Amino acid sequence: MVTREEEMQEILDQVLSKITPGDEERVAMERIASRLLERINGFSDEHGVCGMLVGSAARDTWVSGEHDIDLFILFPESTERERLEIVGLLIAGSVLSDAERIEERYAEHPYLHGVVNGYGVDVVPCFNIRDPSKIKSAVDRTPHHNSFVREEISGLEGDVRLTKQFLKRAGIYGSELKIHGFSGYLAELLIIHFRSFMNLVRDAVDWKPGEVIDIKGHGARAHENPLVVVDPTDPGRNVAAALSLDNMCRFIDSARNFLEDPKIEFFFKAHQTPPELGEIRELLHKRGSVLIGVQFQKPDVVDDILYPQLEKMERSTKKLFKMHDFRIINTGSIVSKKNIYIIFELFDRELPSVKKHIGPPVWARADAERFKAKYHEKKTLSQIYIKNGRYVIEIERRYRTPGPLLREELSKCGLGKDLRDAIREQKFQILSKEELLTKSDHEVRIFIHQLLTHNDP
Template sequence: MTEITPEFKRKILEYISERGDILEEKREAVSSISRRLEKVKDDYRLKYDIFLGGSFAKGTDIKGSDIDIFLLFPEEYDPMKILRILRREFPESTEEYSEHPYVIIKGKNFSIDIVPAYMAKSPGNLMTAVDRTPFHVEFVKNNFTSQMKDEARIMKQFMKAIGVYGAEASVQGFSGYVAELIIYHYGSFEGAIDKAATWTIPFFMDDGDGKFKGANLVIIDPVDNTRNASANVSKENLSTFILAAKLFQMRPSEAFFSSTRADCRMPGNAIVVVVPCKKCNEQTDVPNLRRVSSVLKKELESVGFNVIYTSVFMDRAGYIVIIPDAERMGEASLHIGPPVTSPNVIDFLKKWGEGTRFGPPFMLGDRVAVMRERDPVDVMGAIADTLPRVKFSNNFIPEKIIIVEGGDIAKLPENITSHFIYPSLGKWASPSYRDYVQ
């Protein structure tokens, strides 16, 4: 059983809590923007309620958390019209798109999202996924003690530091609400760590076995029992969380609460496909990049390449990293036939019995094989041949794609070249680093 002292928790909470002056700045910003939103409502004769959401409203926020203000409309509204109004009345904002358009006001220490949504009567009566947020806020407010909120803060920082925090498409990790639900189920951070260290994949926290096929982690949303709150968690991020829980259980350390990404060095045979976009949007574009990456990998493997790693990123453009184990396939390939005990061996010999210019069929263990001819192919050419046949989302500009290799890779953004392995284990996975921090 994991044992951590009250002093250990106090130090972590001090580390992850906002400074008093920034906290006051946040409160003043919420009041100021709320007053401006009330004026917008009156000036444009709009009908909406202003609702403070997110972890700041719940009391489970950690240092660096942003603020979410929702405009809850009781009836249908024109999202683009509201967006235009918000951009006009908040010229300091920028527009963003997810399932819904919204605006962000970026400050020095934090950002504020202003998000239009529908005022749902119940979690089962939603127009968009974001309409569920007020029910999540009320659930935490009504079911969490102040101690539980602190435990949730500690869990969020643990997840953030090990690199699995964030439900957005580019991360596929644990949302803040899922972190809160884990505390709700297990009562404390150390109780959750002890349980997580024993999880298997897939793991069903609730009575979800048989439901939600294909999910890696099932945590049923208590405000909507038809929903898996952790549906977006990838197998890699769930595995990272389980491993970190095991290591923390073995030896609790502050190393698990400080973000320490280990740098990578891109191999010389790496290839990066750079896909320009009209206006990059991680929520919609990263899933498309993953699909394109999967198609490229399958196509390369179909002509004989072994692709040892792929990853995708967004950084003012889309990036697909491909690492093959060879840059060129030769003129011969191995074609393995059926075992000699199979009746299909006769058909194989009818086709290949005369052999090829490399020689006759031969035995490979109990199977008949032949070395057959193929056109030599280099990996860059194979990628270039495949890309025109791949479907990109409308936000990308496929005619301006660039394929980068060799020395040109050093010209790419440092975030791509130094962190192309994603998700990766941070320094917390190193015994020597944990000993150093301890």
């Protein structure tokens, strides 16, 4: 009879056989990385730089199918920042001279991203800082991360791959602001600490907000994040700072579910047929709720600038609905190639004409007099009366349905600077349920189904 442990190990072995890069894939990656590194090092005499391969490709923790290469140009510590930025981009451009496409991106300073033979390549200038406590920019930590992990990870590479694949399947892999999940470096540190994937998930089932992991015993500085993993190369930094509470909880829940009923589906999504239009309509009919969306053109900015602004816009719009008594069930945003959609599911299709307006406490005399004077001459639906020590009056509601509210008031909400033009110049559309289902992109309909059902992404 197969034991639970043997069953789990069989699943993990199956997963590893699918996600471990083969010889051909490794050779292809190494060939490209070596060629590009040689180009960086070709500038060593002229500019005193050296190249370093970092990230999962350098640590052999990458998952088969991942075609990402991270190369750093290390400048002498004494280099002026302006020179690093200018010369760094010139060197990066030369390194990527045969790339299929190149784009300039920005971390704390600019770097280049290109595609070479199907591999996404980042070429990032940084300062070669010996003491990580004296870094000049955030990316200066990366070479130190690289050295630490390479020294500690030997024999644990497969467990890192399992962890990454598990996180990917749960939709919580990636520290970028679009996801608020686990970074690759965080996954590596967790395995270095727990020594295996199984040890990690067994421990995670009992995690609570405020969990602290301190590999080197530095002593954690106070952090307010749900998970604190002290950076072994920089004790003041929390490697898990980007992880949201919900995504930490999703990991805990996935770990519990896997241990209770181990299946390969915790690592790979089973094939699912996209929902038909009729299925979504039937779902909305059963729910009896209202669906409304805002569509506008996607600004030309990188994700780490775009997504915080989107979150701000969502929060502001929720406040707008709440202020006008519309109750939200679900909300979410999706970014397609050209457009952004923010979608709301509401309880109320139409509100009554009457709105109860709560005024100041009776004992706040000056405020009370202003309130009474304001509504003395106005057309109202009731006299001013007192309830729970406050003046109350019933007035006619300005917005009874959500569409006009969004159309008139959305531009007054808190908006990120790159979204402001599209909204404040009325370059947006309010989409009804039918317009969302029939006129929007196919991926938007899939997103709506996920928003309503909370099925796995």
